[in-house]
Amino acid sequence: MPLVLIGVTLIVFSMMQILGPDKLLSAYVDANKLDKISIEEMEQLKDKYGLNDPLPIRYGKWLGNLVKGDLGWSIVGKEPVTQAIIHRLPYTIELALYALIPILGIGIWLGIKAAIHHNSWIDQLIRIFALVGWSLPDFVFGLVIILFFYVGVNWFPPQNLSNWAETIVRSAEYHQYTKFLTIDAILNLRFDIFWDALRHIIGPIITMSWLWWAYLLRITRSSMLEVLRKDYIRTARAKGLAEKEVINKHAKKNAMIPVVTVAGNMVIGLFMGVIIVESIFNRTGIGRFAARAAQQLDYASIMGSLLFSSVILIVGNLIIDISYALIDPRIRLE
Amino acid sequence: MSDKEPILKVKNLKTYFKTEDGIVKAVNGIDFDLCPGETLAIVGESGSGKSVTSLSIMRLLDTNGYIPEGEIIYKGKNVTKMSDSEMRSVRGNEIAMIFQEPMTALNPVFTIGEQITEAITLHMKMNEEDAKTRAVDLLRKVGIPEPEKRVDQYPHELSGGMRQRAMIAMALSCNPSILIADEPTTALDVTIQAQILELMKDLQKEFGMAIIFITHDLGVVAEMSDRAIVMYGGETVEQGDIVNIYKNPRHPYTWGLMNSIPRIDIDTERLWAIPGVVPSPLNFPKGCKFSNRCFLASDKCKTDHPGLETIENDHFSRCWHIDKLVEEVKKVRAGDK
Numbered sequence: 001m002p003l004v005l006i007g008v009t010l011i012v013f014s015m016m017q018i019l020g021p022d023k024l025l026s027a028y029v030d031a032n033k034l035d036k037i038s039i040e041e042m043e044q045l046k047d048k049y050g051l052n053d054p055l056p057i058r059y060g061k062w063l064g065n066l067v068k069g070d071l072g073w074s075i076v077g078k079e080p081v082t083q084a085i086i087h088r089l090p091y092t093i094e095l096a097l098y099a100l101i102p103i104l105g106i107g108i109w110l111g112i113k114a115a116i117h118h119n120s121w122i123d124q125l126i127r128i129f130a131l132v133g134w135s136l137p138d139f140v141f142g143l144v145i146i147l148f149f150y151v152g153v154n155w156f157p158p159q160n161l162s163n164w165a166e167t168i169v170r171s172a173e174y175h176q177y178t179k180f181l182t183i184d185a186i187l188n189l190r191f192d193i194f195w196d197a198l199r200h201i202i203g204p205i206i207t208m209s210w211l212w213w214a215y216l217l218r219i220t221r222s223s224m225l226e227v228l229r230k231d232y233i234r235t236a237r238a239k240g241l242a243e244k245e246v247i248n249k250h251a252k253k254n255a256m257i258p259v260v261t262v263a264g265n266m267v268i269g270l271f272m273g274v275i276i277v278e279s280i281f282n283r284t285g286i287g288r289f290a291a292r293a294a295q296q297l298d299y300a301s302i303m304g305s306l307l308f309s310s311v312i313l314i315v316g317n318l319i320i321d322i323s324y325a326l327i328d329p330r331i332r333l334e
Numbered sequence: 335m336s337d338k339e340p341i342l343k344v345k346n347l348k349t350y351f352k353t354e355d356g357i358v359k360a361v362n363g364i365d366f367d368l369c370p371g372e373t374l375a376i377v378g379e380s381g382s383g384k385s386v387t388s389l390s391i392m393r394l395l396d397t398n399g400y401i402p403e404g405e406i407i408y409k410g411k412n413v414t415k416m417s418d419s420e421m422r423s424v425r426g427n428e429i430a431m432i433f434q435e436p437m438t439a440l441n442p443v444f445t446i447g448e449q450i451t452e453a454i455t456l457h458m459k460m461n462e463e464d465a466k467t468r469a470v471d472l473l474r475k476v477g478i479p480e481p482e483k484r485v486d487q488y489p490h491e492l493s494g495g496m497r498q499r500a501m502i503a504m505a506l507s508c509n510p511s512i513l514i515a516d517e518p519t520t521a522l523d524v525t526i527q528a529q530i531l532e533l534m535k536d537l538q539k540e541f542g543m544a545i546i547f548i549t550h551d552l553g554v555v556a557e558m559s560d561r562a563i564v565m566y567g568g569e570t571v572e573q574g575d576i577v578n579i580y581k582n583p584r585h586p587y588t589w590g591l592m593n594s595i596p597r598i599d600i601d602t603e604r605l606w607a608i609p610g611v612v613p614s615p616l617n618f619p620k621g622c623k624f625s626n627r628c629f630l631a632s633d634k635c636k637t638d639h640p641g642l643e644t645i646e647n648d649h650f651s652r653c654w655h656i657d658k659l660v661e662e663v664k665k666v667r668a669g670d671k
Contacts, residue, residue, distance in 0.1 A: 118397075231433055232441040237394055239453040239504070240426035243418075253443045328443060329488040 008310040009066065012303050013059050019299055024051055071307070072300030076292045081304035084289060090179035091160060092278070092285035096270045098182075098201060099208040103266065107213035108259065111220025115255075116247065118225060126217065133214025138273060142207040142280040149203060156203035158282045165196045204281045208273050212266050219262045224255040257328055264320030271312045340367035341511055341544060342391070347404035349383070349390045358615040360386040362568040363404070370511065373538065373545040375555040375576070377591070378565035381612045384548045387565070388514045391546075392431055393421050408512075427457040430505035434517040436497035440489040446473070447485035450504045457508045472503040475540075477533060495526035502533065506541060513538075514546045519554060531557055552591055556580060564588045567623035568615070570642060574649035584651040586628045586659055622654065630655045630662060 016024065025045055037045070046052050050061055065071070069082045077084030114126040149156040160181060161169060168174055168190070169181070177187050182201070185194035227233065228251055236250040237243075274287030282288070286305065293301030325331050349361040361383040368374050376384040389395050391406055393413060406413040408424065416424070433439040441449060450472065451465035460468065466485065473481035476499040489497055498518060505513055515534065519527040531554065538545055547558050555562055555576065562579050564572040564587065572585040583589040593606035610627040619625045625635040634654055642650045653659065 231435055231438040234394055235433065235439045235449075235501075235504075236441065238392055238425055238431045240422045240424070240456060241452065242422060250441050250444075254441070329445075330442060330490050 004314055005311075008307065008314075009063060010059075012306055012310075013062055015306075016299060016303060017055070024299070025049065066307075071304045074293070074301040074304070075298040076289060076296055076301050081300050084301065085286060085304055085308055088284060088286050088289050091181070091283065092271070092274050092287060094180040094182065095201060095204055095208070095274060095277070095283070095285065096267070099205045099212075099270060100267070102205065102209040103213040103216060104263065106209075107216030108220050110213075111217040111259075112224050112247070112252070112255075114217070114221045115224035115228060118228075126221075130214040130217045130221075133210050134218065136210065138207050138211050139276050139280065141210055142203075142277060145203045145207055146280065155199065157200055158203070158280075160197070160200055160283050161193070162196050162200075165193045168193060200281075200283075204277045204283060207280070208270060208277050212269065212273075216259065216262060216266065220255065220259050223258045224251060227251045227255040230254070253327060257324070260323050260327060261320060264316055264323070267319075268313050268316040271309060338369045338371075340369050341409055342368040343405070343407040344368075344387075344391070345405045345407070347387065347390060347406060348402050349386050349395065349399060350402055351396070352398045352400075355616055360399070360568055360615060361390065364563070364565070364568075364570055366563055366570075366573065368512065368544050368546065370544055371538070371542050372561070373547055373559040375547045375549060375559035375562040376565060377549060377552060377555055377562055379550055379612050381615065382565040383568035384550075384565050385516055386568075388431065388516050388546060388548055391514065392425060392429060394425075394431075423457070426453045426505075426510070427508045428510055429512045429514065430508070430510035431514040431516065432498070432501045432505045432518050435521050436494050436501055437521065439501055440497055442489055445486050445488055446492070446500050450485075450500070450507055453504060453507050468507065469503070472507055473500065475537070476500070476503045476506075477529075478503070494522055495530065498522060498526075498530055499533070502530075502537070506537060506543075509541060510543055512544045512546065514548070516548045517550070518547075520549070520551070527554070534558070552595055564591070567612070567618050569623060569652065570650070571624065571653070572649075572651045573642070574645075578646075578649045582649075583663075584645050584649065584656050584659065585624075585653050586630050586655075587624050588651075589659060589663060622652075630658055 025042065043052075050058060053061075071081035073079075074081040074084045077087075079087075110126050110130075114123045117123050145156065146158065150158060160166075169176070169184075174184075174188055174190070176184050178184055181197040182194055185191070185197055228247075232254075233246060233251055236246045241250075271286070274285055275291050276287070277283075278285045278287035279291045286308065289301065290305035292298075293305060344364055344366050347361055347364045348359065351358040351360055364383075364387055366374065376387060378384045386395070386399070389399075390401055391408075391413065393416075395401075401414050404414070408429065411420075413421070413424070440446070447466055447469050450469040451462065454460050454465040454468055455462065458465075470481045470485050473484055478484050478496055478499050484492065484496075484500075489500075492500065498521075502518075513534075518534070519530050522530060534545065535558065545558070547555070549555060559576050561574065562576050563570050564579070564585065566587050572579060572583065572588045579588060580592070583592055587608070590606065590608040594608065596605060608627055609629075613619075613626070619636060621637045621639050622628070622631070622635040623639075625631040628635065630653075632655070638654070640652050640654050642652045643656065645651055645656065
């Protein structure tokens with residue numbers, strides 16, 4: 001895993017070099033100032049920040065800064081990139097966690113239901129539902145949600161909070177314990193704010209979870225169908241176990257093995273998916289930060305987001321491997 | 335055959351499967367009785383309906399299978415009419431089953447102990463601790479070395495023979511009165527086969543259960559059983575005492591099966607083979623189901639379906655040419671020498 005991380009930093013660093021030293025300077029100096037200075041001054045600045053040094057030395061320095069948590073200045077965030085990411089992270093994590101509930105709940109539950117009632121009308125209905133879900137891209141579905149539920153009935157407005165709530169949240173009396181809007185609202189006993197935050201987050205949750213639960217459903221269904229045909233399921237039935245126990249104990253644990261891979265990749269995918277969803281719903285978070293950084297060619301922020309998502313990817317895969325071993329004794333390490 | 339009251343009576347059992355191509359009559363009228371402590375062999379090729387018969391008794395058919403006709407009476411109660419919960423209290427408790435593939439019949443994600451104790455706690459109302467002690471005892475009884483250690487291992491840590499022993503331990507865990515063994519040795523190599531058969535015979539003496547032994551291997555049948563049913567195309571073609579079936583087979587199919595086994599006491603250049611393969615269940619001939627592969631088949635065989643005739647006391651055969659077979663067999667045997 002450390003090797004993978006070093007590999008990631010190498011790739012990220014190499015990609016930066018495509019931009020050339022002039023652009024790279026914007027990581028250290030305000031872009032407005034850069035426009036006004038002369039070429040000589042620019043060269044001096046490049047020397048000052050070591051942009052004319054040989055590549056390996058610059059990589060070493062960059063890596064050193066990275067270890068210290070210094071990723072440069074974010075134009076979009078108007079603060080250091082690390083700070084910008086840390087400030088936006090809770091919003092994104094909150095959204096991703098909430099989105100997981102319908103994904104895992106509905107996806108796995110419906111998948112198992114469909115498998116048990118294989119080829120019945122329940123199964124057919126669930127399959128049609130999943131197919132529609134899987135075929136609908138989130139950027140289309142998000143706009144549909146906005147059209148109906150914001151423009152139409154004003155149930156699920158965009159952004160993180162309404163303006164009045166935002167003012168209260170930023171005031172001194174309001175304690176931000178976890179930085180999660182909904183949880184902080186409950187801890188501050190401001191149920192009006194909780195309600196407001198909930199209204200703002202439901203649209204993005206539906207949009208984000210829609211595609212993934214449909215996908216998870218299909219995986220769960222086919223995996224469950226396969227397991228239900230296995231000999232050991234017949235053995236379990238031959239023992240006299242009730243059907244409920246056969247399914248919940250013997251079948252489910254085996255059927256979850258492929259689902260874990262997908263679910264793990266899905267958690268990773270959720271963090272990538274926020275780029276679209278947060279942009280559509282105009283929510284503060286890592287995703288919109290990355291999208292805006294890309295639009296404004298704010299390379300330090302782009303690299304920061306890239307590094308961040310690589311870390312999520314690597315950690316996510318590690319968690320997948322660990323949960324594999326927990327479920328399947330055959331891959332447990334001695 | 336013993337004079338005891340049979341614990342299992344199967345009367346005119348029919349098991350059909352709904353498929354896209356039509357109704358498959360996998361079992362089409364099987365009758366037999368099983369007495370306590372005896373071993374009945376059901377013999378036949380793949381697709382003869384022998385496994386379906388056993389699954390019908392356990393009511394473990396796939397969802398497209400159903401029993402349109404016939405009775406399965408276990409201790410005076412009709413299995414086909416039992417409620418699901420009654421059926422569950424029979425499964426594993428009174429009638430237990432072991433399967434062909436020990437590699438896949440055990441759940442890979444639970445330990446051997448967990449899988450054995452499950453049935454014990456369910457049927458014998460024991461607590462976990464006592465159940466585990468019993469599981470270790472059972473594993474010792476079926477000849478698994480270091481049972482205390484094995485009980486906490488997963489199936490993949492055991493060899494095929496060991497797994498089949500564990501399956502037997504699981505089946506015997508609640509002292510069943512009937513054990514159905516569906517080709518229990520087919521997936522094992524020959525030396526392990528012999529060990530498992532020996533073990534089953536010993537356990538039968540100790541536990542006193544009746545065994546229904548399903549196999550395609552006539553050698554195994556001779557070793558294990560008291561009586562045999564030979565099945566072809568979902569029907570009984572010959573049924574009787576094992577000695578009678580061996581010495582005086584009265585159906586060309588049985589005779590063909592016997593002759594296709596290499597024998598150490600007779601020197602033959604070529605082994606006899608039954609021509610052709612078992613037809614698809616939807617394409618059996620109209621008359622006698624074996625007529626398209628039978629060396630005795632006449633026109634009558636192709637149009638008229640023979641009934642199960644009594645040859646002598648408790649020996650039955652479903653053939654129009656029982657007498658002709660005796661003569662033919664003499665000729666063939668004379669030709670061999």
